Amino acid sequence: xxxxxxxxxxxxxxxxxxxxxxxxxxxxxxxxxxxxxxxxxxxxxxxxxxxxxxxxxxxxxxxxxxxxxxxxxxxxxxxxxxx
Amino acid sequence: xxxxxxxxxxxxxxxxxxxxxxxxxxxxxxxxxxxxxxxxxxxxxxxxxxxxxxxxxxxxxxxxxxxxxxxxxxxxxxxxxxx
Amino acid sequence: xxxxxxxxxxxxxxxxxxxxxxxxxxxxxxxxxxxxxxxxxxxxxxxxxxxxxxxxxxxxxxxxxxxxxxxxxxxxxxxxxxxxxxxxxxxxxxxxxxxxxxxxxxxxxxxxxxxxxxxxxxxxxxxxxxxxxxxxxxxxxxxxxxxxxxxxxxxxx
Amino acid sequence: xxxxxxxxxxxxxxxxxxxxxxxxxxxxxxxxxxxxxxxxxxxxxxxxxxxxxxxxxxxxxxxxxxxxxxxxxxxxxxxxxxxxxxxxxxxxxxxxxxxxxxxxxxxxxxxxxxxxxxxxxxxxxxxxxxxxxxxxxxxxxxxxxxxxxxxxxxxxx
Numbered sequence: 278x279x280x281x282x283x284x285x286x287x288x289x290x291x292x293x294x295x296x297x298x299x300x301x302x303x304x305x306x307x308x309x310x311x312x313x314x315x316x317x318x319x320x321x322x323x324x325x326x327x328x329x330x331x332x333x334x335x336x337x338x339x340x341x342x343x344x345x346x347x348x349x350x351x352x353x354x355x356x357x358x359x360x
Numbered sequence: 361x362x363x364x365x366x367x368x369x370x371x372x373x374x375x376x377x378x379x380x381x382x383x384x385x386x387x388x389x390x391x392x393x394x395x396x397x398x399x400x401x402x403x404x405x406x407x408x409x410x411x412x413x414x415x416x417x418x419x420x421x422x423x424x425x426x427x428x429x430x431x432x433x434x435x436x437x438x439x440x441x442x443x
Numbered sequence: 444x445x446x447x448x449x450x451x452x453x454x455x456x457x458x459x460x461x462x463x464x465x466x467x468x469x470x471x472x473x474x475x476x477x478x479x480x481x482x483x484x485x486x487x488x489x490x491x492x493x494x495x496x497x498x499x500x501x502x503x504x505x506x507x508x509x510x511x512x513x514x515x516x517x518x519x520x521x522x523x524x525x526x527x528x529x530x531x532x533x534x535x536x537x538x539x540x541x542x543x544x545x546x547x548x549x550x551x552x553x554x555x556x557x558x559x560x561x562x563x564x565x566x567x568x569x570x571x572x573x574x575x576x577x578x579x580x581x582x583x584x585x586x587x588x589x590x591x592x593x594x595x596x597x598x599x600x
Numbered sequence: 601x602x603x604x605x606x607x608x609x610x611x612x613x614x615x616x617x618x619x620x621x622x623x624x625x626x627x628x629x630x631x632x633x634x635x636x637x638x639x640x641x642x643x644x645x646x647x648x649x650x651x652x653x654x655x656x657x658x659x660x661x662x663x664x665x666x667x668x669x670x671x672x673x674x675x676x677x678x679x680x681x682x683x684x685x686x687x688x689x690x691x692x693x694x695x696x697x698x699x700x701x702x703x704x705x706x707x708x709x710x711x712x713x714x715x716x717x718x719x720x721x722x723x724x725x726x727x728x729x730x731x732x733x734x735x736x737x738x739x740x741x742x743x744x745x746x747x748x749x750x751x752x753x754x755x756x757x
Contacts, residue, residue: 283730354728419509421510437573442572463619470696
């Protein structure tokens with residue numbers, strides 16, 4: 278699995294991307310977030326205001342209950358603004 | 361006085377502009393139109409549908425009761441469309 | 444706000460115009476948004492269901508410019524614009540020729556959209572221009588569309 | 601309707617763009633009206649009341665393009681457009697640099713205005729871009745404006 282970060286989330290995590298093996302029991306974005314919170318404090322600070330975090334699975338806007346598997350690319354980012 | 365014509369009114373009158381001495385008793389656009397109708401049949405065809413004719417006095421949109429004098433420039437034209 | 448200063452430019456001309464050059468002029472201090480409208484001569488008259496070979500536009504020199512100027516000065520204040528350019532071509536034009544440019548700049552985007560849209564609605568119904576469409580068979584003075592009059596009503600304050 | 605055909609062109613790039621060249625591409629068969637929006641980097645942050653020296657934009661390569669493409673294809677049908685171009689710059693930009701171009705053409709003018717205005721409202725609130733404003737003292741990630749979210753609501757069908 279690839280996880281990508283953008284904007285101030287990327288700055289906080291300290292990298293734009295990380296790769297790791299998704300444990301078999303993790304099936305959706307919510308479970309992934311809980312898992313990350315367990316392995317390192319740095320994720321907690323990001324996800325404590327979960328409701329403002331945007332999610333993409335395989336480059337498509339997704340939600341906390343979207344299914345994920347080890348072959349997916351997940352992205353976490355703050356609210357967007359272009360133009 | 362100068363009278364200018366545009367679009368199909370100009371084509372009907374056969375010229376884009378005419379100059380003539382305004383009789384003293386004519387004080388507004390309505391009286392001018394009645395006067396023109398008297399002197400030549402060609403004006404009647406234009407002014408019989410008076411309500412669609414637009415009027416400018418000295419290059420400003422005006423109406424049938426706008427005052428006119430011999431030093432003014434009057435224009436008669438059909439509805440406009442730019443763009 | 445002077446006509447033909449960089450902030451308000453109004454031209455009636457035979458020549459074509461360059462959209463990049465005009466956009467640069469609209470880009471003034473405090474400009475955050477520029478909206479340009481370019482009108483193009485179409486080769487088909489939908490109302491009369493016929494092809495068009497060319498179109499000839501006439502205007503009332505002096506009056507056309509001053510009427511446009513009045514409305515542009517109003518818009519300038521109403522939408523807090525940073526610059527406005529109106530270029531309207533006259534003479535003989537062919538299908539696919541550019542016919543009109545309306546460019547508006549503002550601090551914020553919705554004001555630029557609204558200012559530009561309003562000026563176009565106004566030009567369609569109130570600016571002293573007359574158009575005759577020509578093809579092999581006949582010439583046809585273009586009358587206004589009632590839908591254009593309806594369009595202008597949405598701007599009543 | 602294929603992306604990056606002459607009819608739908610979507611580019612995320614560091615380079616500047618030329619408004620005349622883009623306008624020519626938008627001018628297709630049946631085009632009667634072209635509306636262009638050009639966004640400009642402003643040198644002042646009104647929310648935080650401070651000057652800006654530069655702004656850096658990042659995007660999500662692949663996702664940003666495909667999300668813009670989806671919305672552009674929707675607009676293309678909804679407003680019967682004849683061509684659409686969206687060019688969004690990324691990287692480091694200075695005040696008064698052009699940042700975004702949205703160009704839309706249609707047979708009729710109101711559809712062109714509405715299509716362009718909608719795409720801009722959507723880009724402001726939904727397109728995956730992030731901006732950081734920099735000055736001598738600090739850097740500041742730009743958050744969205746609630747007024748932009750409100751703006752998008754006017755397009756609910």
